Amino acid sequence: MTKRIYMDYAATTPVKKEVVDAMLPYFTETFGNASSPHGFGRDAKKVLISSRETIAKTLNAKTDEIYFTAGGTESDNWALKGVLKSVKPKGNHIITSAIEHHAILHAGEALEKEGYKLTVLPVDSDGLISLEDLKAAITDETALISIMFMNNEIGTMQPIKEIGEIAKAHNIYFHTDAVQAYGNVKIDVEEMHIDMLSMSSHKIYGPKGIGALYIRKGTLLANFIDGGAQEKKKRGGTENIPGIVGFAKAAEIAHENLEDHIERLTGLRDRLIDGLLSKIDYSRLNGHRTLRHPGNVNISFEFIEGEALLLMLDHKGVAGSSGSACTSGSLDPSHVLMGIGLTHEVAHGSLRLSLGDFTTEEDIDYAIEALIPIVQRLREMSPLYPGNN
Known part of the structure; x- marks a missing residue:
């Protein structure tokens, strides 16, 4: 039987047993509607309040600043559309970056069609925005700056505290999509001057369909x-x-062990990066080398096509993600990889392997050894690979 290794934690995570156990009574025993005035409802409302408190503590926020949503995409949409529609006509301008999640970029484009103004900042080759570019983009009409905490594809972590300070100095709201960051790095909304922050349960070993927006x-x-x-x-x-x-239980577990989690994942991440770059030529790491998600590895292999790489790796039992959007029915490469300056050809040969709590050193070594012959085989079929001409 083929070994099966999951390395797509950035897409979703398995729900931990402790989380499932915490959820089960609220399906069949404490099942009341939290808005109902009777005992069943009051029991549900009690746990609703305590869950809100749990999430708030992980951010150094107040309990009544946590609003539950259906997930990160809803939280992102609410932040952008909610602010712009509440402050119009005084402020009608949003600033964001070229490598945001589509939940931000598409929401911004939808607002632009309604007459709002949208500035999309470029990023450098590591995926970092320029703080000087940010300052230069601010106008008297700027109502919101929305820059993601950690990128979902290349893992780069933005200078969130500095962005928050700039926003505060100009009396502008600052929102960050922290879906990848929450539970993987320490976040303090006070210290970082964050006004709104998006979270999603299923990225931290909780259930799908639930998230939150800190406001x-x-x-x-x-x-x-x-x-x-x-x-x-x-x-x-x-x-x-x-x-x-379930979300609150997952958040509690994640933040109880946060430092150990970061240290362990960073070690595994670096082992995978170093192994691949040293053993496979014509490869490059995408995203900042150290200012990145502790479990994110995104590497481009020249002279191959990412979808074929992904399928062959899956045949070896390793689940990853392609740097190309081919698997979603598009021939266009990732906007994130294009945003950091990769050519179409290099971007199409990219692979994201994201690690998590159940990843082992043996998994890392297996993935490296599986990738070496796969890349070589695909390159042997490429007329562009040196030596094949």
Whole structure:
């Protein structure tokens, strides 16, 4: 039987047993609607409040600054559209970066079609924005700066605290998509001057379909879903209590062991990066070498096509992600890889391997040894590879 190794934690994570165990009673025993006034409802509301407290503590936030959503994409959309629609016409300008998640870029483009102004900052070859470019982009109409904490494809970590300081100095709201960062790095919304922050449960070994948006008290933000009094009347709909409980439990576990988690993953990450770069020629690391997600490895292999690489690696039992968007039906390479200056050909030969709590050193070594002959075989079929002409 083929060995099976999961190296796509950036896409989603397995739900931990402790999380499942914490959720189970809220399906069949404490199943009440948190808005109901009877005992069943009060029991549900009690755990809703305690879960909110748990999430808030992980960010150094206040309990009533945590708003539960269906996930990171909803949180991102709410942050952008909520701020712009609440401050118009005084502020109608958003600043973001070229390598944001599509939840940010597409939301920004949708707002642009409605007449709002959108500035998309370039990044350098490591995926970092320039703070000088950011300052230069600010106008009297700028209402929001939205820069992601850690990139989901190349893992680069932005200078969040410095961006927050710039936003605060100009009295501009600052939002960060922290879906990849939350549970993988220490976050302090006060120290970093963050006004809004997006999170998602299924990236930290919690259930899918639940996330949160941190909203600093006093932030002007239009309602996202009308129709109920939930989430201070800003996001209507019966609360997903089992999902919220699971999210809070996953967050609690992640932050109890955060330093050990970062140290262990960083060691595995560097072992994989060094092994691949030293054993496979014509390869390059994408993203900053050290200012990156502790479990993110994104490498481009020249003279091959990423989808074929991904399929052959999967045949060897290793689950990863392609740097090309081919698998989603598009022939265009990743906008992130293009944003850091890669050519189409190099971007198409990229592979993301993301590590997590169940990754072992043996998994790392197996992946390296599996990749070496795969890359060589694909290059032997390429007319562009040196020596094949």
